Amino acid sequence: MPYPTRAILTGHTRGLGAAIAAQLLAQDIEVLGLSRTANAGLAARYPGALSQVELDLADLSALTGWLAGDTLIRFMDGAQQVLLVNNAGVLAPVGGLADQSPAQVARAVSVNVAAPMMLAAAVAECAARSGGQSPDTRIVHVSSGAARNAYPGWSIYCATKAALDQHARAVALDGSPLLRISSVAPGVVDTDMQAEIRGTGLDRFPLRERFDALKRDGQLATPEDSACKLVQHLLSDTFGSHPTADIRDLP
Numbered sequence: 001m002p003y004p005t006r007a008i009l010t011g012h013t014r015g016l017g018a019a020i021a022a023q024l025l026a027q028d029i030e031v032l033g034l035s036r037t038a039n040a041g042l043a044a045r046y047p048g049a050l051s052q053v054e055l056d057l058a059d060l061s062a063l064t065g066w067l068a069g070d071t072l073i074r075f076m077d078g079a080q081q082v083l084l085v086n087n088a089g090v091l092a093p094v095g096g097l098a099d100q101s102p103a104q105v106a107r108a109v110s111v112n113v114a115a116p117m118m119l120a121a122a123v124a125e126c127a128a129r130s131g132g133q134s135p136d137t138r139i140v141h142v143s144s145g146a147a148r149n150a151y152p153g154w155s156i157y158c159a160t161k162a163a164l165d166q167h168a169r170a171v172a173l174d175g176s177p178l179l180r181i182s183s184v185a186p187g188v189v190d191t192d193m194q195a196e197i198r199g200t201g202l203d204r205f206p207l208r209e210r211f212d213a214l215k216r217d218g219q220l221a222t223p224e225d226s227a228c229k230l231v232q233h234l235l236s237d238t239f240g241s242h243p244t245a246d247i248r249d250l251p
């Protein structure tokens with residue numbers, strides 16, 4: 001029996017993405033995970049429901065080539081509902097302009113902005129091409145509080161996440177009846193990315209001590225809690241009623 005709901009999820013190997021994948025699979029939603037590596041644990045638990053593609057989303061030629069193939073359309077074929085979770089993201093480069101290597105800037109813009117937008121367009125196109133009734137299509141960009149507040153040292157991260165927010169706002173105005181989109185901030189989550197933040201020198205990220213304190217005081221959300229709220233929101237009737245949202249404000 002094919003799965004009626006199917007999800008394309010980037011960054012499913014670690015952190016928030018791995019927890020989102022586990023939530024989706026536990027709810028009988030088939031997952032196509034895109035990351036540079038594979039998630040062996042989930043593959044062993046859900047051998048029929050998880051497929052994985054090892055792809056560096058910073059390599060836009062590789063992504064373009066993959067999208068030109070038929071994996072995505074075959075994965076979506078016959079689904080009643082399709083979810084795209086643009087979760088993969090990178091923080092680096094951190095620091096002032098003179099500390100940002102152009103190669104790192106290009107990687108961040110590719111992973112955080114270009115790849116989510118390319119995947120969104122490709123999923124919408126496959127949904128429009130699918131035979132019979134087009135699926136209920138829902139796109140969530142994993143945004144950040146940094147999209148909405150500026151932080152010193154995080155100019156690239158703030159700008160790339162703000163781009164996702166604005167993309168969602170404009171796509172929502174296109175008013176496609178079967179497509180919903182929202183750019184959702186997941187809270188401050190205890191993942192490798194938080195460890196990377198705490199490992200940054202104060203010279204590059206002057207607000208670091210704030211994040212040290214969140215960890216020390218047990219204030220970080222677990223990936224499981226954030227994933228649970230995000231997936232619940234994504235599957236709810238109200239998803240997409242606001243093009244931007246913050247998990248911490250959801251009921």
Ligand code: NAP
Pocket residue numbers: 010011012013014015016017018034035036037038055056057058086087088089090111142143144145185186187188189190191192193194
């Ligand atoms: P994480 O622990 O660093 O995990 C990042 C995930 O993205 C991994 O699965 C990684 O997989 C994948 N990824 C990274 N670079 C990639 C690339 N070039 N190509 C393909 N996949 C790539 O990060 P996280 O904390 O879970 O963050 C998930 C999302 O939440 C990100 O968009 C982040 O900006 C956002 N966010 C996080 C926090 C937080 O407090 N943690 C707060 C706000 C927003 P591979 O290494 O296998 O490729």
